[in-house]
Amino acid sequence: MSSGLDNKEKKFITTGTDIYSEKNTRLFFIISSSVLSLIALFLLINIFEKTGILNSDSKEEPKPQNVQQMIQVEILNGCGIAGAGNALTDILRKKNIDVVKTGNYRTFNVDNTFIIDRTNNIETAFRVADSLNLNKRFIITEINQGLFIDMTIVIGKDFNKYFSISGS
Numbered sequence: 461m462s463s464g465l466d467n468k469e470k471k472f473i474t475t476g477t478d479i480y481s482e483k484n485t486r487l488f489f490i491i492s493s494s495v496l497s498l499i500a501l502f503l504l505i506n507i508f509e510k511t512g513i514l515n516s517d518s519k520e521e522p523k524p525q526n527v528q529q530m531i532q533v534e535i536l537n538g539c540g541i542a543g544a545g546n547a548l549t550d551i552l553r554k555k556n557i558d559v560v561k562t563g564n565y566r567t568f569n570v571d572n573t574f575i576i577d578r579t580n581n582i583e584t585a586f587r588v589a590d591s592l593n594l595n596k597r598f599i600i601t602e603i604n605q606g607l608f609i610d611m612t613i614v615i616g617k618d619f620n621k622y623f624s625i626s627g628s
Contacts, residue, residue, distance in 0.1 A: 531584055531610050534561040538570030538614040548615060551623050555591050560609060570616040574598040577611050585611055592622045 533552065537545045545562040552559050573594060577585040585599045588611065 538565035540568030
């Protein structure tokens with residue numbers, strides 16, 4: 461007596477599963493696992509490159525040449541003449557020097573204008589002194605990076621050698 465069913469149909473009836481659906485499920489699992497593995501590998505490589513653990517291209521970006529850094533100074537009035545700080549500010553700004561603060565020095569009895577180098581960059585202080593025709597012997601170094609400036613210029617009673625104040 462023949463039931464009229466072929467072997468595939470008999471297998472499906474006895475096991476409750478289809479042979480083709482098992483193969484499709486396995487194939488889907490293999491493809492999905494492969495794709496996820498490739499994505500994970502790609503992400504790991506990117507993380508290692510970003511953190512510097514893996515240097516696939518150890519090319520450093522070239523730094524721009526001939527970029528002039530803005531010199532930042534504060535001006536303190538040590539001569540007691542009103543307007544001395546503003547006059548020197550105008551002169552320095554015309555020379556592309558950024559005056560970020562003005563004020564009074566602790567005393568108005570300063571005879572000679574001097575520069576206080578705050579960052580141990582004496583070459584910058586020399587350039588500013590040259591631009592004011594100030595003798596380089598009037599440059600001192602007192603490093604204070606907490607001020608966030610390159611130097612302090614204290615105006616002395618000899619200010620008229622370096623600049624004049626209009627109206628005086």
